[in-house]
Amino acid sequence: MRREWEARIDSVAAQFVLGEAASVGPAAEALAWIRQEAGREGWDEISRLAARIAERMATSPQWHTEGALAEGLDKLRRAVEAATAGDAAVARKPNELAQDPGLVNDFILETRDHLTSIENDLLTLDREPSQPEALHSIFRSFHTVKGLAGFLEFDSIRALAHEVETILDLARNQQLAITPAVIDVVLESADYLKQEMNRLEAGLSGAQPGEAAPVGGLVARVQSLDRPCSVAALPDPLLPPAAPARTDAPSSSPEPPAPASAAAPPPVPAAAQAPGEKFSVRVDTQKLDHLLDMVGEMVIAQSMVRQDPELAGLRSPRVTRNLTQLSRVTVEVQKTAMAMRMMPVGQLFHRVARLVRDLSRKMDKPADLDMSGEETQIDKTIVEELADPMMHMVRNSLDHGIEPAGDRLAAGKSGRARIALRATHQAGHILIEIEDDGRGLDRDRILAKARGRGLVGEGQTPSDNDIYNLIFEPGFSTAAAVTDVSGRGVGMDVVRRQVAKLRGRIEIHSEPGKGTVFQLKLPLTLAIIDGLVVGVGGERYIVPIFAVQEMFRPTPEMLSSVKGQGEMAMVRNRLLPVVRLHRRFSVTPRTREAAESLFVVAETGGRRFCLMVDEFIGKQEVVIKSLGEGMKNIPGVAGGAILGDGRVGLILDLEGVYGEHALA
Amino acid sequence: MTATVSDNKAAAGQAADHRSGKYLAFHLGNEEFGIQVMKVREIMGVQDITAVPHTPRHTKGVINLRGKVIPVIDLRLKFGLEEAPYTQRTCIIVVQVKGDHAPTLQMGIVVDGVSEVLNLTAADVEDTPDFGTGVETRGLLGMAKLKGKVKILLDIDHVLTAHDLSTLQAALR
Numbered sequence: 001m002r003r004e005w006e007a008r009i010d011s012v013a014a015q016f017v018l019g020e021a022a023s024v025g026p027a028a029e030a031l032a033w034i035r036q037e038a039g040r041e042g043w044d045e046i047s048r049l050a051a052r053i054a055e056r057m058a059t060s061p062q063w064h065t066e067g068a069l070a071e072g073l074d075k076l077r078r079a080v081e082a083a084t085a086g087d088a089a090v091a092r093k094p095n096e097l098a099q100d101p102g103l104v105n106d107f108i109l110e111t112r113d114h115l116t117s118i119e120n121d122l123l124t125l126d127r128e129p130s131q132p133e134a135l136h137s138i139f140r141s142f143h144t145v146k147g148l149a150g151f152l153e154f155d156s157i158r159a160l161a162h163e164v165e166t167i168l169d170l171a172r173n174q175q176l177a178i179t180p181a182v183i184d185v186v187l188e189s190a191d192y193l194k195q196e197m198n199r200l201e202a203g204l205s206g207a208q209p210g211e212a213a214p215v216g217g218l219v220a221r222v223q224s225l226d227r228p229c230s231v232a233a234l235p236d237p238l239l240p241p242a243a244p245a246r247t248d249a250p251s252s253s254p255e256p257p258a259p260a261s262a263a264a265p266p267p268v269p270a271a272a273q274a275p276g277e278k279f280s281v282r283v284d285t286q287k288l289d290h291l292l293d294m295v296g297e298m299v300i301a302q303s304m305v306r307q308d309p310e311l312a313g314l315r316s317p318r319v320t321r322n323l324t325q326l327s328r329v330t331v332e333v334q335k336t337a338m339a340m341r342m343m344p345v346g347q348l349f350h351r352v353a354r355l356v357r358d359l360s361r362k363m364d365k366p367a368d369l370d371m372s373g374e375e376t377q378i379d380k381t382i383v384e385e386l387a388d389p390m391m392h393m394v395r396n397s398l399d400h401g402i403e404p405a406g407d408r409l410a411a412g413k414s415g416r417a418r419i420a421l422r423a424t425h426q427a428g429h430i431l432i433e434i435e436d437d438g439r440g441l442d443r444d445r446i447l448a449k450a451r452g453r454g455l456v457g458e459g460q461t462p463s464d465n466d467i468y469n470l471i472f473e474p475g476f477s478t479a480a481a482v483t484d485v486s487g488r489g490v491g492m493d494v495v496r497r498q499v500a501k502l503r504g505r506i507e508i509h510s511e512p513g514k515g516t517v518f519q520l521k522l523p524l525t526l527a528i529i530d531g532l533v534v535g536v537g538g539e540r541y542i543v544p545i546f547a548v549q550e551m552f553r554p555t556p557e558m559l560s561s562v563k564g565q566g567e568m569a570m571v572r573n574r575l576l577p578v579v580r581l582h583r584r585f586s587v588t589p590r591t592r593e594a595a596e597s598l599f600v601v602a603e604t605g606g607r608r609f610c611l612m613v614d615e616f617i618g619k620q621e622v623v624i625k626s627l628g629e630g631m632k633n634i635p636g637v638a639g640g641a642i643l644g645d646g647r648v649g650l651i652l653d654l655e656g657v658y659g660e661h662a663l664a
Numbered sequence: 665m666t667a668t669v670s671d672n673k674a675a676a677g678q679a680a681d682h683r684s685g686k687y688l689a690f691h692l693g694n695e696e697f698g699i700q701v702m703k704v705r706e707i708m709g710v711q712d713i714t715a716v717p718h719t720p721r722h723t724k725g726v727i728n729l730r731g732k733v734i735p736v737i738d739l740r741l742k743f744g745l746e747e748a749p750y751t752q753r754t755c756i757i758v759v760q761v762k763g764d765h766a767p768t769l770q771m772g773i774v775v776d777g778v779s780e781v782l783n784l785t786a787a788d789v790e791d792t793p794d795f796g797t798g799v800e801t802r803g804l805l806g807m808a809k810l811k812g813k814v815k816i817l818l819d820i821d822h823v824l825t826a827h828d829l830s831t832l833q834a835a836l837r
Contacts, residue, residue, distance in 0.1 A: 293730070293731030293732055297730055297731040539714065585715075585718075587715065626733065627726055627735065628726075628770075631716060631719065634716060634717065634718050634719065635718055636717065637716065637718075640726055640733040642731065642733070646728055647712050647714060647728065648725075648728050648733050650726075
């Protein structure tokens with residue numbers, strides 16, 4: 001008996017291996033048998049599972065690539081094993097699939113991928129309603145989500161996705177025009193799915209999952225969309241498509257009748273997708289980090305071999321040549337490994353696109369968004385950390401920068417505003433620009449406000465640049481009215497802080513009446529830092545190069561000691577405080593005489609100071625490493641790095657080094 | 665208080681079976697210790713340790729363990745024993761411990777020397793004697809008597825993640 005069960009499941013599994021090439025027939029037959037037998041034995045879960053797998057295979061042309069389905073089959077196999085082993089309790093447990101964290105996690109990841117592409121495609125569709133490819137792709141995505149949700153018995157998600165799919169199907173068949181109203185509702189549905197994903201994820205991480213948000217209202221709104229049909233001549237779109245031929249679901253199954261869309265023409269198969277599409281593999285970040293660690297070690301090992309005096313003593317051209325080749329390859333491997341952390345900045349831009357669309361309609365300021373350089377690669381962490389500041393700046397541009405359409409026409413501009421997002425590479429950095437063609441920053445108003453708040457003294461006349469930078473002061477806002485979009489004066493300071501955290505810089509260029517450009521200059525990756533290696537006593541420290549202004553050996557006449565104020569040094573007619581690194585870090589230096597040491601002029605948070613060290617060792621690109629648990633918040637230390645000889649050097653956090661000085 | 669102590673004892677009695685197995689024996693001064701071999705990742709000679717400022721005295725600093733930066737703890741200092749100069753025999757034992765926040769983390773512990781791997785049966789292990797109130801014994805799994813010598817079995821997870829072990833030294837004497 002058990003052999004029989006296993007044979008049937010194997011025949012379904014074979015179908016998965018063969019994929020599309022095979023006909024679904026034998027598998028469907030096997031599943032039908034399993035369902036029937038399980039029904040007779042009273043193994044509800046198995047019969048339900050088999051029913052769902054069968055349905056999924058019948059309705060999705062890409063079933064064999066769906067990871068969740070393959071896992072579902074495993075689940076079925078295990079349930080059958082348990083049941084035939086006499087332990088039917090496991091198989092009878094209700095809704096077991098939804099309890100399986102692995103399955104649910106796969107579902108969340110897969111759905112999120114789909115949601116991202118849904119949003120992008122919807123925005124494309126919003127600009128060009130006659131884009132069939134985008135429409136097909138949205139349809140496919142909702143269809144897959146629906147299938148998976150049904151499979152895992154997430155009923156609210158399945159119900160919503162089903163309704164949206166029905167609407168999209170009408171649109172595909174030219175029975176419904178894609179109006180902004182349709183796009184709004186579909187976007188809203190995507191938002192609902194996003195929320196549900198967050199809820200499910202919270203449930204996975206142990207939090208009380210809570211109930212699914214009510215979906216009825218949204219479903220009703222989606223359903224109501226097909227009423228105002230714009231193409232009247234076509235056959236009645238209200239008539240639901242015929243239900244597909246399908247054996248009855250077991251009576252115990254809570255599933256509603258088969259999805260209506262199953263009768264629709266099958267979605268465009270994968271083969272029809274855009275040619276040249278890149279395939280990608282999802283990799284655990286831990287594995288990736290491990291690879292990077294190992295590659296770093298390989299580079300060190302390689303350089304140790306190269307510098308080995310015994311090998312150098314051989315004076316063999318062949319060895320030299322081979323070693324050169326080795327180092328070339330190693331560098332290439334390192335570069336490639338680093339590039340794996342990178343992703344195109346386009347994903348970030350698409351989120352902004354959604355925001356511009358929503359806001360421009362909400363504020364009644366028609367705006368177009370131009371994007372360029374979406375394919376520019378940047379560290380994944382930066383993309384994630386940059387999302388909020390970008391959103392904030394764009395929100396500001398729309399709210400404060402761009403005038404109402406009437407004012408724009410009066411000023412001789414186009415009624416439609418233009419916002420541009422650009423990303424470019426620039427000498428080891430990435431430059432992201434956010435440009436609007438609005439009214440520009442109001443120099444005088446900012447200055448007046450700053451004087452009022454005492455940020456600028458009465459007699460001072462700061463440069464334009466200094467004035468623009470005032471908008472990054474905490475609590476600074478020139479908005480006449482506080483709206484729910486912006487104007488509360490929180491935000492731009494957060495933007496600057498966030499960008500600084502990413503070791504980036506932000507600049508503003510503005511011209512009255514013409515518009516404003518925000519320029520974000522960011523490092524390509526957070527994993528690597530350009531550092532100046534300095535020595536103090538037996539220890540070596542790494543000073544981030546971006547903070548270093550200059551380095552020199554001080555002369556005695558530059559130095560002065562102010563009582564109670566500590567040491568100062570006169571550098572280019574500016575009196576700068578001196579921080580002795582050996583004293584901060586309690587190490588024994590080679591010299592305590594300032595005139596015998598070296599000074600690094602460093603800037604942090606707009607303040608400059610001289611850092612006193614024993615020696616300069618060199619400039620080096622280093623991979624930043626965490627010092628590990630319990631060593632995360634050490635003042636003055638940002639992390640560790642493995643130096644050329646394999647030893648660890650500490651990366652300085654200048655803010656911490658200097659901040660302590662202020663306390664001392 | 666009494667209740668807790670006897671609870672601990674009961675729990676320790678049950679744990680006796682879990683305490684059998686292989687232990688790595690090492691010494692600090694004249695005292696012999698054992699940690700579960702399962703927890704040990706590797707043993708290495710003392711190498712250059714990069715000092716990290718503003719850390720407790722027993723934190724010697726960090727080292728590069730094949731591309732990962734891991735902290736190194738001097739177990740002598742952690743237990744409040746006298747500091748000893750590092751010799752040829754001094755070792756760093758890399759252990760994998762359960763942290764408060766991270767699921768697992770690697771740390772190095774500096775010991776005077778590693779002697780052998782012990783195979784202990786449940787009969788070899790005795791519960792930690794009651795040292796009276798104020799003596800922290802949670803870092804100890806028990807005591808092993810072998811060939812007339814007592815080896816102190818450490819619960820390394822607890823030893824390395826507990827913040828204050830100053831009371832443990834009383835137990836060690």
